[in-house]
Amino acid sequence: MANQTPSAPRKRGRPTQAERAQRRDDILDAAVRLLVAGGFSQVTLDDIVAEAHVAKRTIYGYFGDRTEIFLAAVERLRDRTTGLPAEEDSLAGLAAKIVFALHSDEAIGLHRLMIIEAHSFPDLAKRFYRDGPQAYVTALNERLPEPDPEQAQALFTLLLGEPHRQRLLGLRPAPDRAEAAAHAQGALAQLGLTGDLGRVERNRG
Template sequence: MATPAGPLRGRPTTAGRARRHREILDAAISEFLHNGFGGASMDAIALAAGATKRTLYTHYGDKAGLYGAAVEQQHTYVEEFRGEQVTLESAAIVVVGSVFSDASIGLHRLVLAEAHRFPEIATSFYSRGPEQAMEFLAEHLPEGLTAARRRELSVWLFSLLLGEPHRRRLLGLETEPSDQWVKRHAVAALQMLRINR
């Protein structure tokens, strides 16, 4: 459980707001992973993050919105690398590192287990996780492709980047992979599609 932070004084800086956002989402992820979506408590998340429930509802809307923000937190590379000269290989590597992380796997397991009871989290998970990852990959595909072809290739590439190893992660048969494995897996997926890296 995250250590509650003290109250902020004065107007927070951009860095301060980003740090508080991460603290809240870290507390939310911990609560979701320990108690599931249905059992997660906004009171417990607020307490762990040193925030008020009012802050959570103001910034995230409701528990589903907070879950969606937690999923999106696993894909921060989308904004960090936007507009930068990133190769397709680098983009694929960062996506694999994200979706195979312990936090991402935990949130993925949660949505699989509870989406039938809380369909809103399935929508949020897909739009703020896989869909963002595919759009990010599409941005870094070779030039000269039509929008339709770019979308098609990004879907195939994302599927290959997950593949059977991701299923094994979801089932708890594999631990979080090393950086070396992540790179090898990403490069192998690109080679299978014969995409210029």
Template sequence: MHEAPTADAPERRRGRPPAAEREGRRDDILDAAVRLFVRDGFEPVTLDRIAAAAHVAKRTIYSRIGDRTEVFLAAVERLRGRALRLSPTAGLEELARAIVLTLHSDDAIGLHRLAIGESHRFPDLAVRFYDDGPLSYIAALRSRLPDGEADRAEALFALLLGEPHRQRLLGLRPAPDAPAAAAHARAALSALGLPATEPEGGR
């Protein structure tokens, strides 16, 4: 698909858009950026290309998100937000399922591959990817572990990735559906002797 060459694609409308439209435009920018990053890598993807693909002005990306690194990290943060956007009463198993679904998704796998592949050239990007990604998930798991079990958060996170995640990175298996993610989460919890309970009303 041919992308418009201009860096200053016209805005959809003049004036300050409402909050819902601003959020939608941010998603458009991140969707376009993820597609380009996953397909072409980090270095070849410029803000000009992201702006053209998202049909926004380059200055819009700068003002709302920042430079290319901030766009990449905003995409990582959006994934984290989707995974951790649970009700305050959500338990450990529900969080574990959400993490499996999110981190084994096509977008997350693509961004993970990119972070690994570019880590030697952009070490700061790798550090911030780890801090904004894995460390945040580990902290969320730790907050829901039973008293005295908080030190198992890293082990649980590792199991929620495991061999299936390695196979995803290598393109050897598809993303899990909801039942498969639930089974993976329960197996990880069981392996550590942690409680796995069905949510109220079942699945």
């Protein structure tokens, strides 16, 4: 009988924080793939369990039901985009990251899904807006030279703009980092805000 290489012993004990974070990301990635492809009503928790290769109790331990999984994906995208505090992230820097993130395939998929399901799940739509768009506006407002909620909302609208509509319709590809930065700079200029990715100030000229 041929010698067989023994398999590595299975790790015992509690997973580390990094392992838990990776497991959480893996579950969210699987859920987003299914939800974007199949729709919120059609995808069951069992489908997500099978796609993520985890036990149902693991899903409950991290999130709960499908609603919480969907919102966790929205929050993850937001946190990855706005994670730095205002004193460490300029307005131009955040604006460029918002364009790059919200025009990405993942964000567009989540947005399309919410548009389809908003009528059937109005509470989910409210939470999506609070944890997504409204949170981005708040983050922009914190980085304005002088806080102005209306200007922050106008800037957020420009950071989406017609290119975002075209993305939703599948008429253009996601921007790369350079294209996202150029889009952000154009939006800032329209509101009289000038500067580079390190500093932005109001144009008083």
